[in-house]
Amino acid sequence: MDHDTPAHGHDMGSGLPQGLLPAVVLSAVACSYLFLVRRARRRNPVLGWSRRRTAGFLTGTALLGIALLPPLAPLAHEDFRGHMAQHMLIGMYAPLALVLSAPVTLLLRTLPAARGRQLTAVLHSPPVRLITRPAVALTLSTGSLGFLYFTPLYDATTGDPAAHWLLHAHFLLSGCLFAHVIAGPDPAPSRPGVRARLVCLGVAVAAHAVVSQMMYGGFWVHIHAPVPQVRAGAEIMYYGGDIAELLLAAALVTTWRPEPRRPAVRRPAPAREETAPA
Structure with missing residues (x-):
């Protein structure tokens, strides 16, 4: 940590060019989701599509807009507090809302049958099964925090616009992956049971606490910003x-359904052999 040097960012230009591209992209993504919702309801009016899921996706895109547009986006380049608020929105809160909107399920309902089978095959492929394991998702999302804040990586991203956007993409994708593994309603072929997911979530809570406490105490932290x-x-x-992790735990409990118990199959007792009277 630097005691007297202010956090520095890169020149992003004026407010309009800085916020124009993220606003256009997020608006296009939200419109695409609404278009798929309309198509799903037309294909199956009885089944329809949940308004809660639609609201969740719109909430997620709105949170991304708050993080990537002024006034927070320029502040994140000048003040570490703004960066951390941006990190929370992009990496934890927006992913949870987006994952709970079940975008993969929506795609499966609206794609042609052939494309749906292709998407299902991808979901069952070995690479996808690997990255959707809780340990891998935990390492990519929470484990990367130590590498970011206890090495020169964070300072390198503040001086390179491309690296900064790559960092945003990592926060978003790894956050979506972790939220999907823990409590996502979309199909996950390799998802473990509830107990294993709760343990994984508990490890994430502990890791976040350790990283934040070490950062607060200045232990091995490598951030070029004032101590306050x-x-x-x-x-x-x-x-x-x-x-955010309490909300994720609540989503896990809300979406969890106990597996129905199968009735025990009773085997018929062996028939007794009848002996002829002597």
Whole structure:
């Protein structure tokens, strides 16, 4: 940590060009989801599509808009507290809302049969089965935090716009992956039982707490920002991460359904052999 050097960012230009591209992309994504919802309802009016899922997707895109548009986006390049707030929105809150909207299920309902079979084959492929394992998802989402904040990587991303956007993409994709593995309603062929997912979520909670406490105390942290900003950012990670993980746990409990117990099959007793009277 630097005690007297302010956090530095890169010149992103004026407010309009900075916010125009993310706004256009997010608007296009939201419109595409609404278009698929309309198609799903036309194909099967009885089954339809849940309004909660639609609201979840729109909420997720709105949270991404808050994170990537002014005033938070310019602040994130100048103040570590803004970066951490942006990190929470992109990496934890928006992914949970997007995952709960079940976009893969929506695609399966609207794609032609041949394309649907291809998507199903991809979901069952070995690479997808590998990355959707809880340990892998946990490593990609939570495990990368130590590599980011305890190495020069964070400072490198603040000076390179391309690296900064790659960091945003990593936060979003790894956050969506972890939320999907823990509580996603979309099909997941290699998803373990509820107990294993709760253990994985507990490890994520502990890891977030350790990283934020080490950041607050200045232990091995490598962030070129004033100490008050780093400590405030650590508090945002600590409390904001707890709230997001509680919401994820609530989503897991809400979407969990116990497996029906199969009735025990009773085997017929062996017939007794009748002996002829002497």
